Amino acid sequence: MSKPEFVYVTYVETTPEKLWEALTSSEFSRQYWFGTELRSDWKIGSRFALVMNGTPTDEGEILEADQPRRLSCRFRRVLNDEMRNERPTKVVFVIEPRQIREADADP
């Protein structure tokens, strides 16, 4: 049986480069991610952590980093031992400069 998956699509009036920066820089993330800081050098295989008010909440590794198009990481919640023992989850960010195509859009 396949494991559940969640997909969210949004259009942002900006450039792929700025969006990439917003996803990888604590200066941005503190403003939109409940004060969370991002810790990583964003290289494939590097460690990745989310830190909220000095406390690490999530830890994992970078799986893909193709600036400014695709970023993926695998991580798990680390707030307590029970969470640490859960299987990690995977997130993929896909960034595309895009005008909607006529054939795609309806209504």
Next chain:
Amino acid sequence: MPKPGYIYVVYIQAPCEKVWDALIDPEMTKDYWGRHRNSSDWKAGSRWQHEDYDDASQVAVAGMVIENDRPHRLVLSWARPESLDDPDKVSKVTFTIEEQFGSTKLTVVHSELDNEMLRGIGAGWPAILSSLKTMLETGASLPMTRRRWKSGN
């Protein structure tokens, strides 16, 4: 077998009333909804239609107003105009608008879809609703949603 459903959630920094009004104000929909407008008297039981802003005879979607509880809930039936009488082709859209933590949470549930409609709206809603959010927060919609996506229907 149940028909597929679609759900999209977006938070908008604007009052519930403004979000509600933006769904039915032609001067707003023309800028974020592909130069179309939604026309109706918006009373429960009335017909509504999604038509070209410049040519009301070009109707892309039509249906009935099922529920209207401004500014929190709007429920519409939704079909291509030629399929209005075919229950298998009539889907349902529920807009739920709630104040949450000083922002407005807009939830769009599009249910009872056929596969063709699912493909179309799956591409359409994220663009339309992203543009609605951008417009209400910045004053300008996304340029790509200001023009028609299809000529006629």
